[in-house]
Amino acid sequence: MSERSEDSPSGVDSITEKITEKLHHHDSSSSSSSDSDNEKSSPSAVKSSPSAVKSSIYRLFGRQKPVHKVLGGGTPANIFLWRNKKISAGVLGGATILWVLFELIEYHLLTLICHCLIFTLGILFLWSNASTLINKSPPRIPEVRIPQDIVRDTAINLGYDINQGLAALREIASGRDLRKFLAVIAGLWVLSIVGSWCNFLTLFYIVFVLLHTVPVLYEKYEDQVDSFAEKAMAEFKKQWAVFDAKVLSKIPRGPLKAKKVV
Incomplete structure (x- = not known):
């Protein structure tokens, strides 16, 4: 016990x-x-996220979206960036054929349309009669229609782009940003000089070719182009500061008249 x-x-x-x-x-x-x-939640241990790193990188024209989104993100962007090489090559080849016909061969639009219709109708007519002579059913001609959704979406997008351009011109003409005003004036002046060298069709074709080449090359060499553009922009700002101090600041400006109070 x-x-x-x-x-x-x-x-x-x-x-x-x-x-x-x-x-x-x-x-x-x-x-x-x-x-x-x-330790994981401490700021020193947390690594910078990819989005924060990307936001700190300089992008051309202050761009924050990918090139595909900047171009609209739809079918035109896919064509300009060669997402489908067959479609992009077909569109560019068709534009080249039209430019050769109208500019080099000096074809007219109405003449081309009439000749295409004559050729198409003649082929279909002969094919239908030949099939009846050899005791075969005539070929079925497909019914071609333009979808209304495509026409409506195209009109809406075109109207939106035109309104955005008019709003941008109104903002520039308001006189709030002298740098933007001078840049637009210089761009229009260069465009007028280029327009005097060639007609509208050739100019349109050049722009069309540039849209099929410049965006895809920029997307491929994006980092190198943005790095060079950052250096160029820094040098431009430096020269603009000198020009502002020596020229623009010395331009006399009259005093603002006070509004009469009724």
Whole structure:
């Protein structure tokens, strides 16, 4: 009896020691996990996200969207960026054929349309009569229609772009940004000189070819072009500051007349 009474305190002590060890182990594990969480959540341990890195990179014209989104993100953007090489090559080849016909061969639009219709109708008429002579069913001429959705979407997009251009011209003419005004004037002057060198069709074809070449090349060499543009923009700002200090700041401006209060 006495031995049991002596052994019982030691058994209780061993149980309490095990409980305290478990509690201590749980506290240490929880503290280590909290430390690791704090380390993960600390600003020094967190790496900069790719979006933050991309936002710090200089982009041409202050662009923040990809080139595909800047061009509209639809079928025209896919054609200009050669997402489908067959379609893009077909569109560019068709534009080249039209330019050769109208500019080099000096075809007229009405003459070309009439000749195409004469050729198409003649082929279909002869094919239908030849099939009846050899006891075959005449060919089924497909019904060609332009979908209304395409026409409506094209008109909406064209109207939106025209309104955006008119709004931009109104903003430039308001006189709030002298730098933008001078840039637009210089661009229009260069465009007028280029227009005097060639007619509208050739100019339109040149712009069409540039739309099929410049965006895809820029998308391929985006980082190199943006790096060069950043250096060029810094040099332009430096020269503009000198021009502003020596020329624009010395232009006399009359005092603003105060409005009469009725």
